């Protein structure tokens with residue numbers, strides 16, 4: 082059974098979640114944006130699996146399409162790929178009434194969204210997430226970005242989609258490692274906001290992820306509604322990310338984002354318990370659920386290296402860093418600390 086979550090940011094948009102939605106995408110996009118042409122932006126892994134079905138569905142709804150395929154992988158989330166996308170839009174005479182459709186994971190979504198934000202100073206775009214991570218996280222909320230030499234996501238724009246269409250059937254072709262990546266962010270929502278979601282996930286991952294995705298999207302939607310540009314509450318979504326980003330960096334990005342965030346969550350929960358901020362037993366529950374989802378609970382780098390890598394994180398403000406700490410499952414707080422405390426957190430979280 083499918084479902085729809087409404088996100089009330091800007092003029093608002095629907096997130097449709099369910100099996101078989103790829104074949105209904107044409108109608109759903111047409112309902113959301115009216116008469117339009119569409120540029121499907123997708124990567125070299127996703128294109129052979131799903132591009133034709135999406136094209137067919139759009140064409141059947143009277144939407145003319147062309148498709149641009151970039152080589153899959155985070156290493157291609159770059160200005161050069163963005164530039165290629167913009168040139169292709171221009172070559173095809175793409176106009177203000179046309180629509181960019183991102184088909185794929187967070188990389189396709191971030192780049193297509195950024196292209197839509199800047200092409201002709203903004204055209205509409207639609208997200209069709211095909212990874213669990215994109216479904217629960219990157220496709221909702223309007224952040225778009227590319228990576229620079231100096232770091233990840235350093236150039237970007239806020240741009241909300243017109244509609245998000247998540248066909249849960251597409252998740253069936255995801256490699257286990259990518260499912261685990263998405264589960265780390267899913268578990269994060271439980272720790273942050275919902276003991277009920279967390280307890281549900283403790284029972285094991287269901288085959289049909291529709292309801293899990295619905296809960297995560299609704300939680301992220303709520304946070305984005307109250308703090309679209311990440312001044313306050315949206316910063317909670319960085320749970321596990323300060324240390325997680327440091328783990329990614331120390332591994333030279335050999336450890337993927339979700340796996341690094343998992344380690345970051347476990348470390349900060351253990352540190353929180355030792356410092357008397359986090360209820361006893363919380364770290365244990367977090368560790369168990371991460372391990373059950375084939376995710377790591379620690380990282381093999383020196384405390385000082387992790388702390389140094391975390392300090393270079395773009396989210397630091399002045400001499401302070403704002404950390405997200407669990408009080409208990411379902412409730413977290415923001416705590417601003419001097420930068421030099423970071424190493425202590427990493428050490429306490431060992």
Ligand SMILES: NC(=O)c1ccc[n+]([C@@H]2O[C@H](COP(=O)([O-])OP(=O)(O)OC[C@H]3O[C@@H](n4cnc5c(N)ncnc54)[C@H](O)[C@@H]3O)[C@@H](O)[C@H]2O)c1
Nearest residue numbers: 126153186187188189211212214215218219224251254255
């Ligand atoms: N904008 C945001 O708010 C936000 C939030 C979180 C993450 N992100 C970004 O998202 C990116 C990570 O997203 P991701 O994990 O989806 O990465 P991704 O897009 O690279 O996808 C992971 C891999 O899975 C493949 N793939 C995608 N869908 C598939 C399917 N259905 N079947 C088989 N293979 C499939 C891709 O080709 C790729 O190889 C990062 O760049 C990160 O910065 C953005």
Ligand SMILES: [Zn+2]
Nearest residue numbers: 266322338342
């Ligand atoms: Zn993340």
